[in-house]
Amino acid sequence: MFKKLLPLVLMMSVVLAACGNAETMNGEGEAASPNNTEENAADQNNENHSDTDEAVEGAETTVTYLGEDYRVVVPTDKIVAASQEAMEDAAVLGITPIGAVAHAGEFPEYLGDAMSEATEIGDKMQPSNETLLQLEPDVILGTSKFQPEVVDNLNSVAPMIPISHIATHWKENLLVTAEIAGKTEEAESIIEEYEADAAELSESLAKSLEDQQVIMVRIRSGNIFVYGEDVYFNPVLYSDLGLTVPDEVAAAESQEMITLEKLAEMNPNHIYVQFEETENADAPEALNDLENNDIWNSIEAVKTDNVYVNAIDPLAAGGTAWSKTEFLNVVKETLAE
Known part of the structure; x- marks a missing residue:
């Protein structure tokens, strides 16, 4: 009887030993050390941290402005101010655009250093698509005075919101800019x-x-x-x-x-x-x-x-x-x- 059971016992011992070794092996068949385990945990933490960062930086959502819906990243600091109205709203909110339009080749002096970190994107009536593509903005705050072909060109780079040049829309203009930048309370x-x-x-x-x-x-x-x-x-x-x-x-x-x-x-x-x-x-x-x-x-x-x-x-x-x-x-x- 004992002789009959011996092969079975030996087989079970081999299986148990293999299972024990598997617990100490990493995914590439190498022995896993305590450091390997810590690294795996750190990698998992990094992945979770990246997800959190993306949430803080903003996600694409629908913003409603003057009855129209726009899909833009909110909040974001990758904003181009492509109109005088947008530049003034950015200045009063303390937003630093990555790009802005110039007047006679210069940013308006009266805005102080509000545009100091902005890249000049050209004329206010027809900003440079080439420059905009290099900036990779999340949103372009333009003007309701843009011609249709300019609107199409800008939208090919990033969502363009035509900020109204009508004075009575000043609150709506300020609030949509603030919403995009995460400054609604301000x-x-x-x-x-x-x-x-x-x-x-x-x-x-x-x-x-x-x-x-x-x-x-x-x-x-x-x-x-x-x-x-x-x-x-x-x-x-x-x-x-x-x-x-x-x-x-x-x-x-x-x-x-x-x-x-x-x-x-x-x-x-x-x-x-x-x-x-x-x-x-x-x-x-x-x-x-x-x-x-x-x-x-x-x-x-x-x-x-x-x-x-x-x-x-x-x-x-x-x-x-x-x-x-x-x-x-x-x-x-x-x-x-």
């Missing part, structure tokens, strides 16, 4: 603070400017232009501060040229004048000529020294959180008693 705080400051200033100006007329004009190509009440900086004056809307402003749909004689007929009490040299390359002396004109000097605002030339940078977009906040401070300094 945006909400900026909006809340602006509205509180505007309400306070409006109350203080209500009596002092009750019967007075305030207007902003812009000199371009040597001509005088006014804007509609919902365009450029005008929403600050007429909507947020509740100042009286001049008839000529109410009648303007967007940008309207007026004669100096018409401006004198309006006879405003306060005039903000925007004059940028690059916009008057063919009439560089236009501002000097205006200031030396007898008709200009007959206007009430001029006679009382209530003309404010470039009180805010003439290149500023006007209808953004940055522009509105800065202009509100200007109005406080120039009109508040």
